[in-house]
Amino acid sequence: MEAKAIIDAVLDFDQEKTAQLVRALLDQGVDALKILDQALIAAMDEVGRQFSTGDFFVPEMLMAAEAMHAGLEVLGPHLARSDIKAKGTIVIGTVKGDNHDIGKNLVAMMLECAGYRVIDLGVNVSKGKFLAAAKKYQAHIVALSALLTTTLAEMEAVVADVRAKGGSRLKTLVGGAPVTASFAAGIGADGYSPDAAGAVSVVRSLISA
Amino acid sequence: MHMTSRERFLKTMRYQKTDRVPYFEEGIRKDVIKAWRTQGLTKTAELSEMFSTDRREEIEVDLEPRPKLKKWPASRNELNVLRKSLDPDDSRRLPGKWSQRVRTWRSRDHMLMLRVHRGFFLSMGVYGWDRFSEVIRLLIKDTKLMREALAIQGEFAARMAERVLAEVEVDAAVFSEPIGGNDGPLLSPKMYEEFVLTSYQPVLDVLNRYGIETIILRTFANARILIPSILKWGFNCLWGCEVNIEAMDYRDLRREFGPKLRLIGGIDLDALRRDKEAIRREVEDKVPPLLAGGGYVPLADGRVRADVPFENYVYYRKLLEKVTRAGMG
Numbered sequence: 001m002e003a004k005a006i007i008d009a010v011l012d013f014d015q016e017k018t019a020q021l022v023r024a025l026l027d028q029g030v031d032a033l034k035i036l037d038q039a040l041i042a043a044m045d046e047v048g049r050q051f052s053t054g055d056f057f058v059p060e061m062l063m064a065a066e067a068m069h070a071g072l073e074v075l076g077p078h079l080a081r082s083d084i085k086a087k088g089t090i091v092i093g094t095v096k097g098d099n100h101d102i103g104k105n106l107v108a109m110m111l112e113c114a115g116y117r118v119i120d121l122g123v124n125v126s127k128g129k130f131l132a133a134a135k136k137y138q139a140h141i142v143a144l145s146a147l148l149t150t151t152l153a154e155m156e157a158v159v160a161d162v163r164a165k166g167g168s169r170l171k172t173l174v175g176g177a178p179v180t181a182s183f184a185a186g187i188g189a190d191g192y193s194p195d196a197a198g199a200v201s202v203v204r205s206l207i208s209a
Numbered sequence: 210m211h212m213t214s215r216e217r218f219l220k221t222m223r224y225q226k227t228d229r230v231p232y233f234e235e236g237i238r239k240d241v242i243k244a245w246r247t248q249g250l251t252k253t254a255e256l257s258e259m260f261s262t263d264r265r266e267e268i269e270v271d272l273e274p275r276p277k278l279k280k281w282p283a284s285r286n287e288l289n290v291l292r293k294s295l296d297p298d299d300s301r302r303l304p305g306k307w308s309q310r311v312r313t314w315r316s317r318d319h320m321l322m323l324r325v326h327r328g329f330f331l332s333m334g335v336y337g338w339d340r341f342s343e344v345i346r347l348l349i350k351d352t353k354l355m356r357e358a359l360a361i362q363g364e365f366a367a368r369m370a371e372r373v374l375a376e377v378e379v380d381a382a383v384f385s386e387p388i389g390g391n392d393g394p395l396l397s398p399k400m401y402e403e404f405v406l407t408s409y410q411p412v413l414d415v416l417n418r419y420g421i422e423t424i425i426l427r428t429f430a431n432a433r434i435l436i437p438s439i440l441k442w443g444f445n446c447l448w449g450c451e452v453n454i455e456a457m458d459y460r461d462l463r464r465e466f467g468p469k470l471r472l473i474g475g476i477d478l479d480a481l482r483r484d485k486e487a488i489r490r491e492v493e494d495k496v497p498p499l500l501a502g503g504g505y506v507p508l509a510d511g512r513v514r515a516d517v518p519f520e521n522y523v524y525y526r527k528l529l530e531k532v533t534r535a536g537m538g
Contacts, residue, residue, distance in 0.1 A: 013349060054434070058395040059345045066346075101338045102388070149451065149478070150514055177391045177430070178451060183479075194392035194453070 003039040006071065010043035011050075013063035015070035022071040032078035036115065040071050044113040044200075051197035058106065061197060065109050072113075086117035088207040090173075091133045092143040093121035095154040100147035103176055106196035107143060114200045127158050134162070134170055140207050141191075142166070143199070146176040155179070156187040163188055171206045175199060213318035214263035218380055222423045222446070222471050224503040230533045231263040231320070231506050232526075233473075235513040248519035260526040264319035268379065270369050271302040272327050281334030282358055283343055292361050297368035311376045322425070323379045325370045325412050328386035329396070329405045332362040335388060348396075348404065359408035367411035374419040381423035381446070382416050384409065389430020391453045398438045406442045413443050423471065431456045436466060446471035451478070451511035460495060463502050471504040478509045481517045481525050488525045496532050507533060 009017040047064045050056040108118045171190040184192030193199040220227045274294030347355045427448040459475035480491035499505040
Protein backbone atom coordinates (compact mmCIF):
# COMPACT_ATOMS: atom_id res chain seq x y z
CA MET A 1 0.00 0.00 0.00
CA GLU A 2 1.26 3.51 -0.91
CA ALA A 3 0.73 4.98 2.55
CA LYS A 4 3.65 7.35 2.21
CA ALA A 5 2.11 9.20 -0.75
CA ILE A 6 -1.04 9.86 1.28
CA ILE A 7 0.97 10.96 4.29
CA ASP A 8 2.93 13.35 2.07
CA ALA A 9 -0.28 14.72 0.53
CA VAL A 10 -1.70 15.41 4.00
CA LEU A 11 1.55 17.07 5.08
CA ASP A 12 1.38 19.18 1.90
CA PHE A 13 -2.19 20.21 2.88
CA ASP A 14 -3.37 18.88 -0.48
CA GLN A 15 -7.01 17.90 -0.04
CA GLU A 16 -7.61 16.92 -3.66
CA LYS A 17 -4.55 14.70 -3.88
CA THR A 18 -5.29 13.03 -0.54
CA ALA A 19 -8.83 12.18 -1.66
CA GLN A 20 -7.57 10.97 -5.03
CA LEU A 21 -4.93 8.69 -3.49
CA VAL A 22 -7.39 7.21 -1.01
CA ARG A 23 -9.85 6.55 -3.85
CA ALA A 24 -7.08 4.84 -5.85
CA LEU A 25 -6.21 2.53 -2.96
CA LEU A 26 -9.85 1.60 -2.43
CA ASP A 27 -10.12 0.82 -6.14
CA GLN A 28 -7.14 -1.50 -5.76
CA GLY A 29 -9.07 -3.33 -3.06
CA VAL A 30 -7.03 -2.12 -0.08
CA ASP A 31 -8.92 -2.46 3.19
CA ALA A 32 -10.48 0.83 4.35
CA LEU A 33 -9.35 0.35 7.95
CA LYS A 34 -5.80 -0.20 6.77
CA ILE A 35 -5.91 3.06 4.80
CA LEU A 36 -7.33 4.86 7.82
CA ASP A 37 -4.74 3.56 10.28
CA GLN A 38 -1.62 3.33 8.16
CA ALA A 39 -2.08 6.41 6.00
CA LEU A 40 -4.52 8.99 7.33
CA ILE A 41 -4.08 8.55 11.08
CA ALA A 42 -0.37 7.99 10.56
CA ALA A 43 -0.23 11.33 8.74
CA MET A 44 -1.91 13.08 11.64
CA ASP A 45 0.49 11.39 14.06
CA GLU A 46 3.29 12.94 12.05
CA VAL A 47 1.48 16.31 12.23
CA GLY A 48 1.31 15.92 16.02
CA ARG A 49 4.99 15.06 16.12
CA GLN A 50 5.94 18.10 14.05
CA PHE A 51 3.69 20.26 16.21
CA SER A 52 5.44 19.05 19.36
CA THR A 53 8.87 19.79 17.88
CA GLY A 54 7.82 23.29 16.83
CA ASP A 55 8.00 22.63 13.09
CA PHE A 56 4.23 22.94 12.72
CA PHE A 57 1.99 25.54 14.32
CA VAL A 58 -1.78 25.82 14.34
CA PRO A 59 -2.19 26.86 10.69
CA GLU A 60 -0.22 23.87 9.46
CA MET A 61 -2.06 21.55 11.86
CA LEU A 62 -5.46 22.81 10.75
CA MET A 63 -4.69 22.59 7.05
CA ALA A 64 -3.31 19.08 7.42
CA ALA A 65 -6.46 18.08 9.31
CA GLU A 66 -8.59 19.41 6.47
CA ALA A 67 -6.59 17.39 3.95
CA MET A 68 -6.97 14.34 6.17
CA HIS A 69 -10.73 14.96 6.32
CA ALA A 70 -10.88 15.02 2.52
CA GLY A 71 -9.47 11.50 2.55
CA LEU A 72 -11.76 10.47 5.36
CA GLU A 73 -14.82 11.56 3.38
CA VAL A 74 -13.86 9.18 0.60
CA LEU A 75 -13.23 6.45 3.14
CA GLY A 76 -16.40 7.10 5.18
CA PRO A 77 -18.94 4.88 3.37
CA HIS A 78 -16.45 1.98 3.27
CA LEU A 79 -15.76 2.28 6.99
CA ALA A 80 -19.50 2.35 7.72
CA ARG A 81 -20.01 -0.83 5.69
CA SER A 82 -17.21 -2.56 7.55
CA ASP A 83 -18.91 -1.66 10.87
CA ILE A 84 -15.64 -0.29 12.16
CA LYS A 85 -15.82 1.12 15.65
CA ALA A 86 -14.20 4.36 16.70
CA LYS A 87 -11.18 4.08 18.98
CA GLY A 88 -13.20 5.67 21.75
CA THR A 89 -15.82 8.32 22.44
CA ILE A 90 -15.05 11.74 23.82
CA VAL A 91 -17.63 14.24 24.99
CA ILE A 92 -16.15 17.72 24.69
CA GLY A 93 -17.29 21.24 25.52
CA THR A 94 -16.35 24.64 26.92
CA VAL A 95 -17.59 24.96 30.48
CA LYS A 96 -20.48 27.15 31.62
CA GLY A 97 -19.77 30.87 31.62
CA ASP A 98 -17.26 30.60 28.80
CA ASN A 99 -18.09 31.13 25.13
CA HIS A 100 -14.65 30.55 23.64
CA ASP A 101 -14.54 27.79 21.07
CA ILE A 102 -11.24 28.00 19.18
CA GLY A 103 -9.14 25.84 21.49
CA LYS A 104 -11.96 23.37 22.06
CA ASN A 105 -12.56 22.97 18.32
CA LEU A 106 -8.87 22.42 17.63
CA VAL A 107 -8.82 19.60 20.19
CA ALA A 108 -12.04 18.09 18.77
CA MET A 109 -10.60 18.24 15.26
CA MET A 110 -7.36 16.50 16.26
CA LEU A 111 -9.23 13.78 18.17
CA GLU A 112 -11.49 13.10 15.19
CA CYS A 113 -8.46 12.89 12.97
CA ALA A 114 -6.96 10.35 15.35
CA GLY A 115 -9.98 8.08 14.93
CA TYR A 116 -12.09 8.99 17.95
CA ARG A 117 -15.80 9.72 17.95
CA VAL A 118 -16.24 13.24 19.27
CA ILE A 119 -19.52 14.50 20.71
CA ASP A 120 -19.14 18.27 20.70
CA LEU A 121 -21.52 19.94 23.16
CA GLY A 122 -20.39 23.44 22.12
CA VAL A 123 -19.71 26.34 24.46
CA ASN A 124 -21.20 27.51 27.78
CA VAL A 125 -22.12 23.94 28.69
CA SER A 126 -23.65 23.35 32.11
CA LYS A 127 -22.31 20.71 34.48
CA GLY A 128 -25.20 18.27 34.13
CA LYS A 129 -25.01 18.18 30.33
CA PHE A 130 -21.49 16.75 30.31
CA LEU A 131 -22.44 13.79 32.46
CA ALA A 132 -25.76 13.23 30.67
CA ALA A 133 -24.01 13.18 27.27
CA ALA A 134 -21.25 10.91 28.58
CA LYS A 135 -23.86 8.39 29.74
CA LYS A 136 -25.97 8.68 26.58
CA TYR A 137 -23.02 8.08 24.24
CA GLN A 138 -21.14 5.72 26.59
CA ALA A 139 -18.15 8.01 26.44
CA HIS A 140 -14.69 7.13 27.65
CA ILE A 141 -13.63 10.71 28.33
CA VAL A 142 -15.20 14.05 29.17
CA ALA A 143 -12.94 16.80 27.79
CA LEU A 144 -13.34 20.30 29.25
CA SER A 145 -12.07 23.60 27.92
CA ALA A 146 -11.92 27.02 29.59
CA LEU A 147 -10.33 30.27 28.54
CA LEU A 148 -11.42 32.55 31.34
CA THR A 149 -9.85 32.27 34.77
CA THR A 150 -13.32 32.95 36.18
CA THR A 151 -14.62 29.68 34.75
CA LEU A 152 -11.94 27.48 36.32
CA ALA A 153 -14.22 26.92 39.31
CA GLU A 154 -16.87 25.56 36.92
CA MET A 155 -14.28 23.22 35.41
CA GLU A 156 -13.46 21.96 38.88
CA ALA A 157 -17.18 21.40 39.57
CA VAL A 158 -17.64 19.35 36.38
CA VAL A 159 -14.59 17.21 37.14
CA ALA A 160 -15.95 16.57 40.65
CA ASP A 161 -19.36 15.69 39.20
CA VAL A 162 -17.89 13.22 36.71
CA ARG A 163 -15.73 11.63 39.38
CA ALA A 164 -18.67 11.28 41.75
CA LYS A 165 -21.27 10.02 39.32
CA GLY A 166 -19.54 8.91 36.14
CA GLY A 167 -18.11 5.59 37.26
CA SER A 168 -14.47 4.53 37.22
CA ARG A 169 -14.32 4.02 33.44
CA LEU A 170 -15.16 7.62 32.61
CA LYS A 171 -12.11 9.88 32.65
CA THR A 172 -11.67 13.65 32.47
CA LEU A 173 -9.32 15.70 30.31
CA VAL A 174 -8.87 19.44 30.86
CA GLY A 175 -7.17 22.25 28.96
CA GLY A 176 -7.32 25.90 28.02
CA ALA A 177 -5.23 29.02 28.44
CA PRO A 178 -5.45 29.43 32.23
CA VAL A 179 -5.24 25.67 32.93
CA THR A 180 -1.91 24.29 34.07
CA ALA A 181 -0.74 20.77 34.90
CA SER A 182 -0.73 21.60 38.59
CA PHE A 183 -4.26 23.03 38.43
CA ALA A 184 -5.45 19.92 36.58
CA ALA A 185 -3.87 17.65 39.19
CA GLY A 186 -5.29 19.81 41.99
CA ILE A 187 -8.89 19.43 40.81
CA GLY A 188 -8.48 15.69 40.26
CA ALA A 189 -8.62 15.65 36.45
CA ASP A 190 -7.30 12.44 34.91
CA GLY A 191 -5.53 14.20 32.07
CA TYR A 192 -4.25 17.60 30.96
CA SER A 193 -2.79 18.82 27.73
CA PRO A 194 -1.40 22.26 26.94
CA ASP A 195 -2.33 21.96 23.27
CA ALA A 196 -4.52 20.14 20.75
CA ALA A 197 -1.85 17.82 19.40
CA GLY A 198 -0.86 16.73 22.90
CA ALA A 199 -4.50 15.98 23.73
CA VAL A 200 -4.41 13.03 21.31
CA SER A 201 -1.54 11.37 23.20
CA VAL A 202 -3.24 11.96 26.55
CA VAL A 203 -6.52 10.48 25.27
CA ARG A 204 -4.67 7.43 23.94
CA SER A 205 -3.03 6.79 27.27
CA LEU A 206 -6.24 7.39 29.25
CA ILE A 207 -8.26 5.01 27.10
CA SER A 208 -5.62 2.30 27.09
CA ALA A 209 -5.09 2.57 30.87
CA MET B 210 14.00 63.01 45.16
CA HIS B 211 10.26 62.90 44.49
CA MET B 212 9.07 62.10 41.00
CA THR B 213 5.76 62.25 39.22
CA SER B 214 4.25 59.00 38.01
CA ARG B 215 5.16 59.95 34.47
CA GLU B 216 8.80 60.68 35.29
CA ARG B 217 8.98 57.46 37.26
CA PHE B 218 7.77 55.39 34.30
CA LEU B 219 9.94 57.16 31.71
CA LYS B 220 13.07 56.87 33.84
CA THR B 221 12.35 53.22 34.65
CA MET B 222 12.09 52.44 30.94
CA ARG B 223 15.35 54.34 30.35
CA TYR B 224 17.13 52.34 33.10
CA GLN B 225 17.71 55.55 35.02
CA LYS B 226 17.58 56.10 38.78
CA THR B 227 14.11 56.62 40.23
CA ASP B 228 12.71 57.31 43.70
CA ARG B 229 10.85 54.00 43.46
CA VAL B 230 9.35 51.70 40.84
CA PRO B 231 5.96 52.57 39.34
CA TYR B 232 3.02 50.83 40.99
CA PHE B 233 0.19 50.29 38.52
CA GLU B 234 -3.23 49.00 39.42
CA GLU B 235 -4.22 45.68 37.83
CA GLY B 236 -7.45 46.82 36.18
CA ILE B 237 -9.76 46.09 39.09
CA ARG B 238 -13.41 46.18 38.06
CA LYS B 239 -16.47 47.19 40.05
CA ASP B 240 -17.60 43.61 40.73
CA VAL B 241 -14.30 42.92 42.49
CA ILE B 242 -14.61 46.06 44.61
CA LYS B 243 -18.18 45.04 45.46
CA ALA B 244 -16.99 41.59 46.58
CA TRP B 245 -14.16 43.14 48.60
CA ARG B 246 -16.58 45.51 50.36
CA THR B 247 -17.92 42.38 52.10
CA GLN B 248 -14.37 41.24 52.94
CA GLY B 249 -13.10 44.25 54.85
CA LEU B 250 -12.76 47.03 52.27
CA THR B 251 -14.73 49.79 53.94
CA LYS B 252 -17.40 51.75 52.07
CA THR B 253 -15.37 54.91 51.72
CA ALA B 254 -11.93 53.38 51.22
CA GLU B 255 -10.23 53.83 47.83
CA LEU B 256 -7.48 51.42 46.80
CA SER B 257 -5.46 54.22 45.23
CA GLU B 258 -5.36 55.95 48.61
CA MET B 259 -4.62 52.79 50.58
CA PHE B 260 -1.53 51.94 48.53
CA SER B 261 1.05 53.95 46.62
CA THR B 262 -0.36 53.97 43.10
CA ASP B 263 0.87 55.46 39.86
CA ARG B 264 -1.90 56.50 37.54
CA ARG B 265 -1.77 54.94 34.09
CA GLU B 266 -4.04 55.97 31.29
CA GLU B 267 -4.48 54.35 27.91
CA ILE B 268 -5.81 56.14 24.85
CA GLU B 269 -8.14 53.73 23.11
CA VAL B 270 -8.95 54.96 19.65
CA ASP B 271 -11.63 53.06 17.78
CA LEU B 272 -9.84 50.66 15.45
CA GLU B 273 -12.95 48.67 14.47
CA PRO B 274 -14.50 48.90 11.01
CA ARG B 275 -17.29 51.51 10.79
CA PRO B 276 -19.95 50.46 10.08
CA LYS B 277 -19.37 46.97 11.43
CA LEU B 278 -18.70 44.46 8.67
CA LYS B 279 -21.45 41.98 7.90
CA LYS B 280 -18.81 39.73 6.47
CA TRP B 281 -15.04 39.95 6.92
CA PRO B 282 -13.10 39.71 3.66
CA ALA B 283 -12.30 36.28 2.30
CA SER B 284 -11.84 37.42 -1.31
CA ARG B 285 -10.17 40.31 -3.09
CA ASN B 286 -13.49 41.97 -3.98
CA GLU B 287 -14.33 42.23 -0.30
CA LEU B 288 -11.14 44.10 0.57
CA ASN B 289 -12.62 47.37 -0.64
CA VAL B 290 -15.38 47.09 1.92
CA LEU B 291 -12.76 46.69 4.64
CA ARG B 292 -10.76 49.63 3.27
CA LYS B 293 -13.79 51.92 3.19
CA SER B 294 -14.82 50.95 6.69
CA LEU B 295 -11.45 52.02 8.09
CA ASP B 296 -11.47 55.77 7.62
CA PRO B 297 -8.83 57.35 9.86
CA ASP B 298 -10.37 60.80 9.43
CA ASP B 299 -13.67 59.75 10.99
CA SER B 300 -13.90 61.97 14.10
CA ARG B 301 -15.87 59.31 15.99
CA ARG B 302 -12.71 57.23 16.17
CA LEU B 303 -11.17 59.48 18.81
CA PRO B 304 -12.30 59.25 22.43
CA GLY B 305 -15.06 61.68 23.47
CA LYS B 306 -14.25 65.27 24.52
CA TRP B 307 -11.06 64.92 22.55
CA SER B 308 -9.90 68.57 22.50
CA GLN B 309 -10.51 68.93 26.20
CA ARG B 310 -8.59 65.73 26.88
CA VAL B 311 -5.69 66.84 24.73
CA ARG B 312 -5.41 70.08 26.72
CA THR B 313 -5.47 68.17 30.01
CA TRP B 314 -2.87 65.66 28.86
CA ARG B 315 -0.41 68.45 28.04
CA SER B 316 0.02 69.25 31.71
CA ARG B 317 -0.36 65.73 33.10
CA ASP B 318 1.98 64.09 35.52
CA HIS B 319 0.78 60.53 34.97
CA MET B 320 1.80 57.92 32.43
CA LEU B 321 -0.14 57.93 29.15
CA MET B 322 0.03 55.16 26.59
CA LEU B 323 -1.55 54.75 23.18
CA ARG B 324 -3.01 51.46 22.00
CA VAL B 325 -2.02 51.38 18.36
CA HIS B 326 -3.06 47.93 17.16
CA ARG B 327 -5.45 45.19 18.28
CA GLY B 328 -3.31 42.35 17.02
CA PHE B 329 -3.42 39.97 14.13
CA PHE B 330 -6.52 37.95 14.94
CA LEU B 331 -8.87 40.71 16.11
CA SER B 332 -7.86 42.99 13.24
CA MET B 333 -8.81 40.14 10.90
CA GLY B 334 -12.22 39.80 12.55
CA VAL B 335 -11.54 36.63 14.53
CA TYR B 336 -13.94 36.30 17.46
CA GLY B 337 -14.80 32.64 17.08
CA TRP B 338 -14.07 29.41 15.27
CA ASP B 339 -15.62 30.09 11.85
CA ARG B 340 -13.62 33.20 11.07
CA PHE B 341 -10.56 31.74 12.81
CA SER B 342 -10.49 28.74 10.49
CA GLU B 343 -11.20 30.98 7.50
CA VAL B 344 -8.26 33.26 8.35
CA ILE B 345 -5.97 30.28 8.89
CA ARG B 346 -6.94 28.92 5.46
CA LEU B 347 -6.21 32.27 3.87
CA LEU B 348 -2.81 32.43 5.58
CA ILE B 349 -1.85 29.22 3.80
CA LYS B 350 -3.90 29.28 0.61
CA ASP B 351 -4.19 32.97 -0.30
CA THR B 352 -1.17 34.70 1.12
CA LYS B 353 -1.57 37.68 -1.20
CA LEU B 354 -5.07 38.41 0.04
CA MET B 355 -3.97 38.06 3.64
CA ARG B 356 -1.04 40.42 3.11
CA GLU B 357 -3.32 42.99 1.49
CA ALA B 358 -5.89 42.77 4.29
CA LEU B 359 -3.18 43.17 6.90
CA ALA B 360 -1.61 46.04 4.99
CA ILE B 361 -4.97 47.87 5.00
CA GLN B 362 -5.18 47.45 8.77
CA GLY B 363 -1.53 48.45 9.23
CA GLU B 364 -1.88 51.63 7.17
CA PHE B 365 -5.08 52.54 8.97
CA ALA B 366 -3.51 51.96 12.39
CA ALA B 367 -0.52 54.10 11.34
CA ARG B 368 -2.78 57.01 10.29
CA MET B 369 -4.74 56.73 13.53
CA ALA B 370 -1.52 56.76 15.56
CA GLU B 371 -0.37 59.79 13.61
CA ARG B 372 -3.64 61.63 14.32
CA VAL B 373 -3.14 61.16 18.03
CA LEU B 374 0.60 61.76 18.15
CA ALA B 375 0.30 65.03 16.23
CA GLU B 376 -1.59 66.37 19.25
CA VAL B 377 -0.48 64.32 22.24
CA GLU B 378 2.89 63.30 23.53
CA VAL B 379 2.45 59.76 24.83
CA ASP B 380 4.89 57.79 26.98
CA ALA B 381 4.47 54.40 25.32
CA ALA B 382 2.68 52.63 22.49
CA VAL B 383 0.97 49.26 22.88
CA PHE B 384 0.37 46.56 20.32
CA SER B 385 -2.01 44.00 21.73
CA GLU B 386 -2.11 40.32 20.78
CA PRO B 387 -4.99 38.78 22.72
CA ILE B 388 -5.40 35.44 20.94
CA GLY B 389 -2.78 32.77 21.47
CA GLY B 390 -1.92 29.55 23.14
CA ASN B 391 -0.82 28.87 26.67
CA ASP B 392 2.02 26.76 25.40
CA GLY B 393 3.10 29.00 22.53
CA PRO B 394 1.82 31.38 19.88
CA LEU B 395 -0.60 30.10 17.24
CA LEU B 396 1.64 31.28 14.41
CA SER B 397 5.28 30.42 13.86
CA PRO B 398 7.86 33.20 14.27
CA LYS B 399 8.44 33.03 10.51
CA MET B 400 4.76 33.54 9.72
CA TYR B 401 4.44 36.19 12.43
CA GLU B 402 7.27 38.18 10.87
CA GLU B 403 6.21 37.60 7.29
CA PHE B 404 2.59 38.62 7.77
CA VAL B 405 2.01 40.38 11.07
CA LEU B 406 5.18 42.31 11.84
CA THR B 407 5.53 43.35 8.20
CA SER B 408 2.05 44.89 8.40
CA TYR B 409 3.05 46.76 11.59
CA GLN B 410 5.90 48.55 9.82
CA PRO B 411 3.90 51.70 8.90
CA VAL B 412 2.83 52.02 12.55
CA LEU B 413 6.38 51.50 13.79
CA ASP B 414 7.58 54.16 11.33
CA VAL B 415 5.09 56.67 12.77
CA LEU B 416 6.12 55.80 16.34
CA ASN B 417 9.76 56.29 15.46
CA ARG B 418 9.03 59.59 13.73
CA TYR B 419 7.34 60.88 16.87
CA GLY B 420 10.12 59.57 19.10
CA ILE B 421 8.06 57.08 21.09
CA GLU B 422 10.69 55.38 23.21
CA THR B 423 8.75 52.47 24.66
CA ILE B 424 7.02 50.13 22.25
CA ILE B 425 5.15 47.38 24.06
CA LEU B 426 3.82 44.03 22.92
CA ARG B 427 1.02 43.15 25.32
CA THR B 428 0.35 39.49 24.82
CA PHE B 429 -2.23 37.18 26.32
CA ALA B 430 -0.38 34.07 25.21
CA ASN B 431 2.98 32.47 25.69
CA ALA B 432 4.89 34.57 23.15
CA ARG B 433 8.36 33.60 24.23
CA ILE B 434 9.51 32.32 20.85
CA LEU B 435 8.31 35.51 19.17
CA ILE B 436 10.57 37.73 21.31
CA PRO B 437 13.61 37.64 18.99
CA SER B 438 11.30 38.66 16.13
CA ILE B 439 9.65 41.56 17.93
CA LEU B 440 13.03 42.86 19.11
CA LYS B 441 14.27 42.75 15.53
CA TRP B 442 11.30 44.86 14.43
CA GLY B 443 11.83 47.55 17.06
CA PHE B 444 9.69 46.53 20.00
CA ASN B 445 11.51 46.95 23.30
CA CYS B 446 9.02 46.00 26.00
CA LEU B 447 6.96 42.91 26.80
CA TRP B 448 3.80 42.87 28.89
CA GLY B 449 2.59 39.29 29.32
CA CYS B 450 -0.93 38.89 30.67
CA GLU B 451 -2.65 35.70 31.80
CA VAL B 452 0.05 33.48 30.40
CA ASN B 453 1.66 30.26 31.50
CA ILE B 454 3.90 31.97 34.04
CA GLU B 455 6.40 29.13 34.17
CA ALA B 456 7.01 29.36 30.41
CA MET B 457 7.34 33.14 30.52
CA ASP B 458 9.38 33.55 33.71
CA TYR B 459 10.65 37.11 33.47
CA ARG B 460 13.91 36.20 35.22
CA ASP B 461 14.69 33.80 32.38
CA LEU B 462 13.68 36.39 29.78
CA ARG B 463 15.97 38.95 31.40
CA ARG B 464 18.87 36.48 31.39
CA GLU B 465 18.23 35.66 27.74
CA PHE B 466 17.45 39.07 26.27
CA GLY B 467 19.13 41.47 28.69
CA PRO B 468 18.24 45.18 28.91
CA LYS B 469 16.98 45.49 25.34
CA LEU B 470 13.71 43.93 26.54
CA ARG B 471 11.94 46.01 29.16
CA LEU B 472 9.33 44.14 31.17
CA ILE B 473 5.93 44.91 32.68
CA GLY B 474 4.12 42.32 34.81
CA GLY B 475 5.55 38.89 35.58
CA ILE B 476 3.93 38.28 38.97
CA ASP B 477 1.75 35.17 38.92
CA LEU B 478 -1.87 36.10 39.56
CA ASP B 479 -2.49 32.53 40.77
CA ALA B 480 -0.35 33.27 43.83
CA LEU B 481 -2.80 36.04 44.78
CA ARG B 482 -5.64 33.55 44.55
CA ARG B 483 -3.86 31.07 46.81
CA ASP B 484 -2.43 32.28 50.11
CA LYS B 485 0.06 34.61 51.74
CA GLU B 486 2.91 32.10 51.60
CA ALA B 487 2.46 31.72 47.83
CA ILE B 488 2.39 35.51 47.45
CA ARG B 489 5.48 35.93 49.60
CA ARG B 490 7.44 33.37 47.59
CA GLU B 491 6.29 34.84 44.28
CA VAL B 492 7.16 38.45 45.13
CA GLU B 493 10.36 37.83 47.11
CA ASP B 494 11.79 35.39 44.56
CA LYS B 495 10.95 37.23 41.38
CA VAL B 496 10.87 40.95 41.99
CA PRO B 497 14.31 41.75 43.53
CA PRO B 498 16.44 40.31 40.68
CA LEU B 499 14.28 42.01 38.05
CA LEU B 500 14.37 45.25 39.97
CA ALA B 501 18.15 45.10 40.18
CA GLY B 502 18.36 44.87 36.41
CA GLY B 503 16.09 47.90 35.89
CA GLY B 504 13.63 48.51 33.08
CA TYR B 505 10.97 46.63 35.01
CA VAL B 506 7.49 47.50 36.28
CA PRO B 507 6.26 44.85 38.76
CA LEU B 508 2.63 43.93 38.25
CA ALA B 509 0.38 40.89 38.49
CA ASP B 510 0.13 39.16 35.13
CA GLY B 511 -3.51 39.91 34.50
CA ARG B 512 -6.68 41.48 35.73
CA VAL B 513 -7.35 40.92 39.44
CA ARG B 514 -10.75 39.25 39.62
CA ALA B 515 -13.22 38.48 42.38
CA ASP B 516 -11.58 35.14 43.15
CA VAL B 517 -8.65 37.00 44.76
CA PRO B 518 -9.51 37.49 48.46
CA PHE B 519 -9.20 41.11 49.61
CA GLU B 520 -6.89 40.04 52.46
CA ASN B 521 -4.50 38.49 49.92
CA TYR B 522 -4.56 41.59 47.74
CA VAL B 523 -3.73 43.86 50.70
CA TYR B 524 -0.88 41.57 51.70
CA TYR B 525 0.42 41.52 48.12
CA ARG B 526 0.39 45.29 47.68
CA LYS B 527 2.06 45.94 51.04
CA LEU B 528 4.67 43.28 50.41
CA LEU B 529 5.36 44.61 46.92
CA GLU B 530 5.99 48.08 48.36
CA LYS B 531 8.25 46.68 51.08
CA VAL B 532 10.27 44.51 48.71
CA THR B 533 10.65 47.15 45.99
CA ARG B 534 11.59 49.93 48.39
CA ALA B 535 14.22 47.66 49.96
CA GLY B 536 15.45 46.79 46.48
CA MET B 537 15.88 50.45 45.62
CA GLY B 538 18.23 50.74 48.57
